[in-house]
Structure formats: structure tokens, C-alpha cells
Amino acid sequence: MVKFMEVRWHGRGGQGTVTAAKLFAEAMLGAGKHVQAFPEYGPERMGAPLKAYNRISDDPLTVHCQVAHPRIVAVVDSTLIGMVDVLEGVPEDGIVIVNTANPPSQVGEKIGAGMRKVFTVDATRISLETMGRAMPNTPMLGALARASGEIGLADLLVQIQKNFGKKFSQKVIDGNLRAVERAYEEVQGE
């Protein structure tokens, strides 16, 4: 049987959440994995809650159903907490990564995380300081890499450099790489 890891992303339209799922898939592809990335398709509206998903595996992925029980959840916008059930279907050994300045214990209590591990990172502040814009999606990749242990920082940076190299100026790339690196270092776990 094919084993795979599933990730669910929560964000709002315009925050680059779908792009984050895509980048994560491309980075993992570059690291030799089989990947899927897909958004939950609905009307696309700036600011509206949305979800995106990843499946990552060492073997070819064949399933094309929705992700019902993700082991990892990444919350790009913490104002969604209380509005949408970010723990829906997440198993007891699951991991939740939230973009917030608050400590993991406080967030864990608020969402009723129970046995699930909670990680927090101030991805918005990091993006403002490294890129001059509130784009929390790339730093969230750093936090995801650290919390999940699925890809090392050096590998992730190489993949992002490769991916961005075709599309952006070195200044933009450097900002993004610094953001990923800082999020990787600054993410806090319980």
C-alpha cells in the first residue's frame, strides 16, 4: 500500500495560500518525492476563507479524493481560528502550525488541540521584515519544513531558489529565502 503524508492549508484569498501549497509540492518534487497540490475550488474572493492541500509520498500517488484526515495543518491566517474548524479530521498525532505572535500553548488551548502538537511562527512579521510585504506564505514553508521534518532547510532553500530563479529578481529571491530561513529558525513548538 502506498503511504503518503497529507497537508491542509487554511488561508484567505489573496494571501498566497494556494501558491504555498504549490511551492511545497514543487520543493518536495525537487527532493525526489511524488506530489500533489490542489486547492478547494470555489468562488475566488479576496479575503474569503479557503483551503488547499498537499499529498507527498515516496511512491506514485494514485488517489484523487479529497483530503479528509490530514496529519499536518498549516494556518496562514490566524483570524480564521474560531471561524473554521482547523482541526477537522486531524488525527490525535497530528501537527498544527499557526501564523501568529502568540505562544503554542495559548493557541493550542484556544483551538482545543488536545494531544496534537502545536507550532507557532510570526510569519507575517517575518515577511514584513525580510520582504517589506505581508506575504506569510513563504515563511510558512520554512515552519512547515521544521515542524514536519519532511525536508531539511538546506534542501528547501535550494528548491525555492531553483523555482524562483526562473520568475523573480535576485532581490526578491533573497528576501524569500531569508524569510524561509528565519521561519525555520523561529518556529516554536510545545
Place this chain on the structure above:
Amino acid sequence: MGQIVAFTGNTAIAEAMRQINPDVCAAYPITPSTEIMQQYSSFVADGLVDTELVAVESEHSALSACIGAAAAGGRVMTATSSQGLALMWEMLYIASGTRLPIVMTVVNRALSSPLNIHGDHSDSMGARDSGWIQLYSENAQEAYDNLIQAMRIGQDMRVRLPVMVCMDGFIISHSIERMELLADSQVKNFVKEYIPHYPLLDTDHPVTYGPIDLQDYYTEHKRQQVEAMREAKGVILEVAEEFRALSGREYAFFGEYQLRDAEVAIMVLGSAGGTAQAVVDELRADGVKAGLLKLRVFRPFPWEEINQSLGHLKALAVLDRADSFGAFGGPVFHEVRAALMESSHPPKVLGHIYGLGGRDLGLEDIRRVYRELERVARGGQVNQVVDYLTVRE
């Protein structure tokens, strides 16, 4: 090994089209196939292809322009979905009756009403009698591979028919997946130089397309279309063999998974095939003799081969992602069930309608079907031959 990429189904199709480099594309983009033409128009604008891209005012005009261009002698491709395919309806029959090997990607989407943009097979299943060859794709890789093979199948002088390459809207068209590309030169060599047959633009040898054809010869011309479909079966396998030699990837009329010694099996087409495959793996680990048939070619319908592949089962469930209102089950179900009548001991055949308007088909839904099949295989009563799989009632 070719380049490994993470592409959506739509990007995979646009990339295949760039490598094929057709003479003419006429299109009126519609969700969820829009990105194909959006990306392709960038290739045209950037001078990466030689294609004459014709932006028209409707899908009816899109296919009409494709027909004109194909009759003129061009290699022609387009893409559409749902209502777009519906609006092409009368022209579908003209393309096939005129024997023009147009290749069209159909990104499967539900038909209105009610309005729904998500994936099901109502659009292409409704076009199943229009004389087009139909290839269904499980994922982005298959959509890419099918499109390249479709060129060769349609243009073969034994066939000369238009081909639809179908993939599930959003589930495949908008999902990023790992896949492998062929090199530009490999695709170019594989699809070969296009040789027009009786082109309108050959003014030294003037011909007429679409003349009236009454009681005297209409039947013979329809009979020739049937013959072309029969011939297509051999051509599809020949092309698949050549493609395997090129890519290492195997294609046939359908994919068989754990079928040889299976007692119960599901038959399905499109993206649900791989999901069912994961359930077969689970069941096999538990000692259940479960199998799966993933249908790739629906037209021409490979009924003899299906018979051979499934005749030994005790119970089979055919999953249809489209209904045929008022009929005895979905379109794939009733053809498979009829075909299995030719078996000496046909299995019990159940039909399930699923996934309309993009409704998810989860692992548990598929497990439920196999549980029911096991019960029926052990001699249990069939409660309902045809049923909806995921519905509120």
C-alpha cells in the same frame, strides 16, 4: 528519462499542444478548460508555435472553424468543457461524418441546469454517439500521453476520425501532480508530419465537402464510419505499442489491476480509477480477491476485451460519473452489462452513479461498493441493480 515536472492537467495539455504544434486552433475557452487556451495563446504570442489561433464568438463557431481548417488540410486542435461541448453538438457529427481528424481535449464538467462548474462525465458521455473516438485519462500524465497518441490514432488512414481526450474537471485539470514530459523532438517525430487528405486548398484537385447524401448512399457512409471505429481498435493498440517503446508507459483499451484471480471488481473511468486502486491494495492485504478495471477507451467500445477481462468474476460494479435519465443505469454500466451477456457465466453486474457535479468519491465510498460485491459474490441478494452511491435520500 524525460523531464520530471509538477503540472496541472491543463498545463500538461497545453504543453503537449505546444510540442505537437498544430496548424490551427479555434477556441472559445470555458471553465475548467480555460487555462489550456490561455496558456496556448501565450505560446502563440511568444512565437513558440506556428499555429493560427482563431478566437471565435462561441463553441459552435470554434468547432465550425476547426472543421473548415481541417477540411482545408490543416492539423487542427481545440479544447472545451460542458456547455461548450453541448453547443458544439451538431458540429460534432459533421466533424466525424466528414472524417476530419480534429483532436479536442474535453475537460469534463457537469451540464446545467442547475449551474455547476465541477467535474463529471455528463458532457462527453452525452457525445458518445457522435462518431468521435473517446479516450479517458486518470491523471495529468495520462491526459498528456493520450493527447499525443490521439494525433496518430485520428490521422491514421484506416481511421480518419476526430478524437476527444477527456480528463476530469478540477480534480485533474487544476491539480498539480508529478509527471514526466517527452522531449520536443520526440513528440514531433512521434506525431509525424501531417498529411492532408483531399484538402480543399489543393485547387488543382477540387473537391466538395458536405454535399447532400440521401437514400442512395447515406447508409453506406454511416457504415464506413462504423468500419473506421472498428479499425481504430487495432490502430489504438499499435500506437500504444509505439508510445510504450518511446516513453516506457503502457496503454491499452483499459488498465487491469489485480484482475487475473479477482472474484469481485469495480470498473470505472477517469480520476476515480487511482482512488479505487488504493482500496484494492487495502483489500488484497486483507486477503480479499478484489480487482479493478480502469477504462481508457470508451469509443470504440472494446466489448470483446472487456468480456475476456471480466467474464470470470463473480460480481462486478460499474461506476458511472453520469446518469442517463430514465435508462437502466449509467452509460458505461449498460454497455458493459450487455457485453457480458456474451460470457458463458456472466458475473452479477451492479451499476452505481457517483460524483455528479464534482461530488467527492472517497475511499470509504469505494470500500462500501466492494463490501456489497463480496456479499453478492457469496450468493447474497442483490437489493438494487442500479443505485446512487453518494446521495442524500
